[in-house]
Amino acid sequence: MRQNPFNAKVSLMKYEIREIVDFVEKLQKLDPSLEIEFENIGDPIAKGWPVPKFLKSLINEETDREGDAVFGYTHSRGNPATRKWIVDYSKRFSPSSQLDFDNILITSGLGAGISAAYHMLAKGLRIIQPSPSYPTHASMESFAAEKESISYILKPENDWQPDLEDLENKLQENPDIVGILIINPNNPTGAVYSRETLEAMVDLAEKYDCMLISDEIYFRMIYGETEFAQITEIAHNRVPIIVMRGLSKDVPWPGARCGWLEFHNTHLDEDFKKYAESVKKRVLMEVCSVSLPQAILPKIYEHPEFEAWIEEYLEGLSYNINEITRILSENPYLTVNPAKGAFYMMPIFKDGVLTNNQSLEIENEKVREFVESKISEPGISADKRFVYYLLATTGICIVPASSFFSPYLGFRVTTLTRSKEQLANIYETLSKAVTNYVESDKNLAHESLQGRQGLALKELEHGTTASRDVSESI
Structure with a gap:
């Protein structure tokens, strides 16, 4: 062209909520068996809510x-x-x-x-x-x-x-x-x-x-x-x-x-x-x-039916928020605030939890090579590394907190999944993946083990764990 029409300022425009879908599509081409749970976007239709x-x-x-x-x-x-x-x-x-x-x-x-x-x-x-x-x-x-x-x-x-x-x-x-x-x-x-x-x-x-x-x-x-x-x-x-x-x-x-x-x-x-x-x-x-x-x-x-609709809708979303909060709050590596409005939550990783030495095991060799190439790109944040590994191993699609211009590392989830069974499965899998990812760094895993042993012993000294064995907290 006579002159370059490209505007370099496009780098200031970021919308990972949708951009991460491009990553998903590439994963699915490499592994067609990968089933995706889209927890990234606020579309009630896609999450099973019927149009009144x-x-x-x-x-x-x-x-x-x-x-x-x-x-x-x-x-x-x-x-x-x-x-x-x-x-x-x-x-x-x-x-x-x-x-x-x-x-x-x-x-x-x-x-x-x-x-x-x-x-x-x-x-x-x-x-x-x-x-x-x-x-x-x-x-x-x-x-x-x-x-x-x-x-x-x-x-x-x-x-x-x-x-x-x-x-x-x-x-x-x-x-x-x-x-x-x-x-x-x-x-x-x-x-x-x-x-x-x-x-x-x-x-x-x-x-x-x-x-x-x-x-x-x-x-x-x-x-x-x-x-x-x-x-x-x-x-x-x-x-x-x-x-x-x-x-x-x-x-x-x-x-x-x-x-x-x-x-x-x-x-x-x-x-x-x-x-x-x-x-x-x-x-x-x-x-x-x-x-x-x-x-x-x-x-x-x-409309005379609107109030009944919104009441039912909010009741369902409130259940989801409480359930997500319950599951993720039990994870020792996350800080979780329940939503008071809208249908989003942003759990954040506790300070010092994320490193560049962590990973999740990816069985598909082509997928593993693709993820490793993506996380080696300049400027990839620590929470985006986690999100990529999570997607490749579980199919759960969430958005890193850093993509929301956040100073904190974590991830945003939607609270829209209508099936209670599906919701519990998604967030229990997510919580387990957080633990496995964090503890894949052996140094952090060792520190975490010592910390949990110490906490359990302290509880025993104060009589707060009754007859629970220390090993149960590990």
Whole structure:
């Protein structure tokens, strides 16, 4: 070609959730007998959840409607009636909201909205990301800025709540930051931020004159007694906010590709108002978003059977979360926080557990050679090494924590597997693989053996193990 069209900044775009499927496909060509358990992606359909009959009926009714309007274009910012419904729906949760339908922007999946929001930032300006982060956010932001992302730490020892001191330090050090991204409920950790945490984040946004971007696509998926505090209430008349929500997670229709952005408090800052208009104009270039899901969106959430559906769905997912937590928490090499929202968890390896001397036995010679060639590539993280060995030996497909811009080594799993028997088998196999992998390094295995013997002896001294033999803990 006359000039090279390749953009080297593509290296800033990472989406291992899908990229790992390429690795799977190569494994299966080498070993066609390898059966894969996909625990990497949040697709309820693929994990056995049926589409509710009421949703199918709504789709059929709309596609059969006289005039076939749903097959044509809709308004470039989204179906007007649906945008008006979104305003009313938002105010049910946030009564103080001053949102109007002109500040609703419907996009073809939330990913399209995320991309537009970052690409319309003025050159050089940044949105600080959580770490770990959802790769679409961190990648799109860094690609638009042409620099690595700037992030604040989430703390696993505090239920994955943000490290507010770290966030403030980053805001002080980086005057180009104009916004703070909040993903709540959180993907990839399953955390739900406390009211106190959100109040502190609003305080920081106000103090440093930043907007907030709150990705809340899982906001209906909260477990137990956990509170989901409405940030639009906390930040009312204080700071500009973009709230991101969508269809496909609480209703099993991920192929619908229907998300939306809500621009709140635009009256507070003329620059934010202009920025919001620029994002709308960017989406205008796509003509319109997918018509069908927009047309029936209000009918889905207002349907008399929706509440029963979501209750059943959350009950099943809550069981899964408890079971995964129970199984993996028994592993001495992992730290596990149960999900409070969404359908993801991120167990992490304890400090010093992973080395570059560990492996799992791969019987297929061609597969072994392929895996060994992959892990010898420059920049392969220690948790990705484990994920590759796990895939090749068990067929369990998970995503390394490092692929979520994480400072911690571990892995993200989805909690969607519907079969209880299958779920238990997957996670018991995974836990056993963790132990075998870690203890394949003989030095670590010896230290672990001594540690467990010492713990058992200490328990015996304090009378906490009754008649259990020390050897039972080894």
